[in-house]
Structure formats: structure tokens, C-alpha cells
Amino acid sequence: MNVIIVGFGFIGKETVRALYKKMDIIKRLDEEFRIIGISDSKGYIYNEKGLNLEKLINIERLSDYMAYNESGSAEELIEKRDVDLMVEATPTNIKNGEPGLTFIRKALKRGIHVVTSNKGPLVVAFKELTTLAKMNNCQLLYEGTVAGALPVFSLVRKCLQGDKIRRIMGILNGTTNYILSKMYFEGTSFELALKEAQERGITERDPSYDVDGIDAACKIVILANALMNKDIRFEDVKRTGIRRITQEAVSLAKKANYAIKLIGVIDKRIEVAPKLVPINHPLCVHGTLNAIHIESDLAGRITLIGYGAGKETVSAIMNDIFTILKDLRKS
Amino acid sequence: MKFDLTIALPDRPGQLVKALEPIAKNGGNIISIIHEREEPSTGIIPVSLVVDFPSKLNLKETINDLKNSGVAIIRAEEIIDTTHITVILVGRVDLRKFTENKMKKVKILGFEVSSPTSEDTCLKLELEVPAEFVEEVMDHLRKIAEAENVLLLSPI
Numbered sequence: 001m002n003v004i005i006v007g008f009g010f011i012g013k014e015t016v017r018a019l020y021k022k023m024d025i026i027k028r029l030d031e032e033f034r035i036i037g038i039s040d041s042k043g044y045i046y047n048e049k050g051l052n053l054e055k056l057i058n059i060e061r062l063s064d065y066m067a068y069n070e071s072g073s074a075e076e077l078i079e080k081r082d083v084d085l086m087v088e089a090t091p092t093n094i095k096n097g098e099p100g101l102t103f104i105r106k107a108l109k110r111g112i113h114v115v116t117s118n119k120g121p122l123v124v125a126f127k128e129l130t131t132l133a134k135m136n137n138c139q140l141l142y143e144g145t146v147a148g149a150l151p152v153f154s155l156v157r158k159c160l161q162g163d164k165i166r167r168i169m170g171i172l173n174g175t176t177n178y179i180l181s182k183m184y185f186e187g188t189s190f191e192l193a194l195k196e197a198q199e200r201g202i203t204e205r206d207p208s209y210d211v212d213g214i215d216a217a218c219k220i221v222i223l224a225n226a227l228m229n230k231d232i233r234f235e236d237v238k239r240t241g242i243r244r245i246t247q248e249a250v251s252l253a254k255k256a257n258y259a260i261k262l263i264g265v266i267d268k269r270i271e272v273a274p275k276l277v278p279i280n281h282p283l284c285v286h287g288t289l290n291a292i293h294i295e296s297d298l299a300g301r302i303t304l305i306g307y308g309a310g311k312e313t314v315s316a317i318m319n320d321i322f323t324i325l326k327d328l329r330k331s
Numbered sequence: 332m333k334f335d336l337t338i339a340l341p342d343r344p345g346q347l348v349k350a351l352e353p354i355a356k357n358g359g360n361i362i363s364i365i366h367e368r369e370e371p372s373t374g375i376i377p378v379s380l381v382v383d384f385p386s387k388l389n390l391k392e393t394i395n396d397l398k399n400s401g402v403a404i405i406r407a408e409e410i411i412d413t414t415h416i417t418v419i420l421v422g423r424v425d426l427r428k429f430t431e432n433k434m435k436k437v438k439i440l441g442f443e444v445s446s447p448t449s450e451d452t453c454l455k456l457e458l459e460v461p462a463e464f465v466e467e468v469m470d471h472l473r474k475i476a477e478a479e480n481v482l483l484l485s486p487i
Contacts, residue, residue: 004388227451245421246453249445252443252445252455258456278486283487
């Protein structure tokens with residue numbers, strides 16, 4: 001299998017590192033597995049015989065690798081002959097999904113399997129992209145887009161095949177959970193907890209993406225479309241952030257044995273809002289943890305807990321790659 | 332539908348069986364029965380039953396049959412399942428707005444107001460809501476909260 005990686009930021013680099021580390025197992029599945037190209041926002045590197053992963057894990061910028069094509073674009077890389085799989089790891093843009101959306105469209109049209117951890121394209125064009133994949137007989141896997149390492153899509157698709165999912169709810173954003181946990185345990189104000197999250201690099205300078213529930217709403221869109229057969233867009237999610245949560249609210253809730261958490265829910269209502277979570281409920285996890293609670297007709301209730309961002313996301317990307325490798329072997 | 336049916340029976344052998352007959356005849360399913368015979372006997376024994384009837388009409392007919400056979404009815408009323416809900420309101424809360432109209436079915440079991448450090452007040456309400464109206468009551472609270480620009484925190 002010939003693989004290209006589009007995007008050489010944090011996730012792109014960590015994916016290369018994981019592939020290098022696990023190459024023995026991968027080669028057992030496919031002796032011909034190789035990474036033939038990687039692009040960043042300015043150019044790409046390409047070698048049809050396979051790139052040297054040992055060198056790649058030791059460079060900071062892609063241009064430090066030999067024969068960096070400075071004027072080349074990711075689209076050129078996608079057009080190269082014999083590309084079988086693209087790992088798309090460009091930055092998330094939820095307004096128009098670009099540049100990831102263009103890359104994914106192009107790859108799928110050429111029958112290239114796609115693995116992505118980028119929410120943007122799926123939030124903007126879920127139906128279009130999944131239809132495109134089906135039409136071109138290739139796979140589009142996106143486990144890393146929702147709650148990082150938590151295997152929610154794989155779990156439902158592989159292990160709950162006879163179930164009807166009735167409700168999904170979860171803590172889908174680690175930053176807001178960090179802030180609310182700080183307020184809960186240390187009695188700090190929202191502003192102070194947010195400042196600390198910014199200082200620790202957990203949230204961006206503009207925290208709106210996290211604290212106004214935008215990130216969680218994007219994940220709700222993908223979960224609803226992928227697992228509950230809905231056809232919703234970002235605007236369909238009723239969204240309330242956590243800016244108005246006061247110390248007093250947190251402590252009143254605490255006295256009544258609740259913690260306030262930013263919860264995404266898909267049932268009759270599709271919303272992201274701060275809610276009261278009983279402290280003995282499996283969703284009541286703290287710090288930067290994520291949790292997803294699934295209610296289905298046969299299995300009843302299942303909760304997944306784990307880290308939703310950072311290098312743990314690579315676990316999801318790797319699993320998607322392995323899934324495609326194994327499916328190809330079977331066929 | 333579940334009903335609390337309390338009857339008074341003469342303290343004589345065979346009276347309970349006689350009283351249960353009309354219940355069965357009218358489609359009642361007895362869920363529990365409390366029969367407390369005191370010593371020394373006062374001559375009358377109160378018997379409390381929880382009975383599931385298909386409708387109110389079945390209860391009515393049972394009561395008629397019981398009365399006709401000389402059994403006194405102390406109490407016969409529907410048992411309403413209730414749910415306790417905690418909500419927290421953040422903002423400039425006018426409690427009257429939240430408790431009028433549709434909230435008639437709701438009992439306020441308790442409330443607590445925080446001492447506000449900002450202009451937003453924080454109010455915790457403990458409500459008892461008939462189980463069948465939970466959705467309706469929550470929808471009502473959501474609408475008022477939205478109209479009043481109050482943040483409503485409800486349980487998951």
C-alpha cells in the first residue's frame with residue numbers, strides 16, 4: 001500500500017512517528033506498505049519507492065528533508081500514480097472545511113481511501129463525502145474527529161451492528177471540562193480557570209471555539225450523521241456555551257451532588273449546553289477527559305472515557321489505517 | 332393506572348376474600364396489600380391496597396360493588412408517579428415567571444439562592460413533577476429561560 005500524508009503539523013508528525021514505531025506489525029499485514037509522500041502548507045516531499053521514516057521522525061520542518069518540492073501542492077501529491085491511501089491532517093476549518101475538504105474530495109474521486117482526524121470537511125459536507133466514498137468504492141474513516149482516541153465509530157459499527165442507537169450524549173471537549181473541573185474542585189471563577197487553561201496551552205488565545213461550544217457542536221454533527229442516520233448541519237445544533245457559569249452555580253450544583261459539564265446530546269433534541277451531571281454518573285469525568293455515553297435498544301448503556309485531543313488521537317488514525325489494510329487483505 | 336384503595340372490613344373470618352372478589356372481577360391487579368389487625372380488636376380492620384386497574388371506570392365499578400356488599404371505603408385515589416428534578420437558574424431570575432401557569436402540576440420542594448458576586452443571581456430549585464409531565468414542564472422552563480435570558484441548567 002502506498003500512503004501519502006497531507007499535513008505535517010502535530011498530528012501529521014505524530015502519525016509518522018507511530019507508523020515508524022509499528023512498522024513491524026504493519027509489514028506483517030502488507031509487505032509493500034510505504035509512505036510515498038508528505039505535504040505541508042508550502043510544498044511536499046515524494047519518493048515512489050518510499051520515504052525514509054527514520055529521517056522523517058527527526059526533522060522539525062518538512063523542508064528539512066531532502067528534495068523538498070517547494071512550489072508543489074498537496075493536490076499534486078494526490079494526483080501522483082499509485083496512491084492507495086491518504087491520511088489527511090490539515091488544520092480544522094469549520095466554516096468551509098478547507099483546505100481539507102478539497103483534498104478529501106479529490107482523493108475520493110480518484111478512488112483513494114481516506115483517513116482523517118479533521119472535523120471541518122465532515123461537518124461541512126458529511127453526506128457528500130460519504131456518498132463520494134461509496135460511489136468510488138473506497139473507504140473514508142474518521143475515528144479521530146470525535147473525542148480523539150475514543151473508538152466510538154468503530155465500537156458502534158463493529159460491535160453494535162444489531163443495535164439501534166437511541167441516544168448519544170457526552171463530554172466532547174477537554175478544554176471546557178478542564179475549566180469546569182477547576183471551578184468544581186478549586187472554587188475558582190470561570191475567568192481564572194480559563195486564564196489558567198490558556199497559560200497551560202490547553203486552549204487557544206481566542207477560546208470561543210471551546211467555551212462557546214463550537215467544537216463540541218461540530219462533533220455532535222458528525223456523531224448524529226454517522227451513527228444516528230441524521231442529516232444535520234452545524235446550524236441545527238442548539239448551542240449554549242459555558243461563559244455564564246458562575247462559581248455560585250457550580251457550588252449550588254455541588255451541594256446537590258451534581259457537577260456542571262458541557263454536554264452534547266443527540267435524541268429528540270440536538271444540543272450542546274451546560275448540564276447538571278450526577279456525580280455518580282459515568283459521564284461525570286474530570287480534567288481534560290472526554291466521555292461518550294451511548295444508549296441503544298439491545299446493549300442498553302455503554303460509556304467510553306478517555307483523552308480527546310493530543311497525541312492520543314493518533315491511536316484513532318492508526319486503527320483506521322489498520323482497518324483499511326485488513327479489509328484490503330480480505331478482498 | 333395505580334390506585335390507593337383503603338377499605339374497612341369487619342373483623343370476622345372470610346371478609347377479606349369477599350372484598351377482593353369485586354377487585355378481581357373488575358380487572359384489578361393487586362400490587363400490595365396491608366392488613367393490620369390490632370389487639371384488642373376494635374371490630375373493624377383497615378386494609379390498604381395498591382391496585383392496578385385498566386381505567387378509572389373499573390375502580391368506580393369496584394367501589395360500587397364493594398359498597399353494595401357492605402364494605403366501607405376509606406380512601407380511593409389515583410397514585411401519581413412523580414419525579415424529583417433539580418434545576419439551576421443563572422441570571423436575573425424572576426421566580427414568578429417560572430412558577431405561573433403550566434407549573435400548577437409542579438410542587439416546589441425547596442429552593443436556594445446564592446449570594447451573587449456578579450449581577451447574575453443563582454437559584455436552585457427542587458421540583459416534584461408528575462412523571463408524565465416531565466417533558467412538558469422542562470419545555471416550559473426552557474421557553475421561559477430563553478425569553479428571560481436566563482441560563483437554565485437541567486439534569487442530563
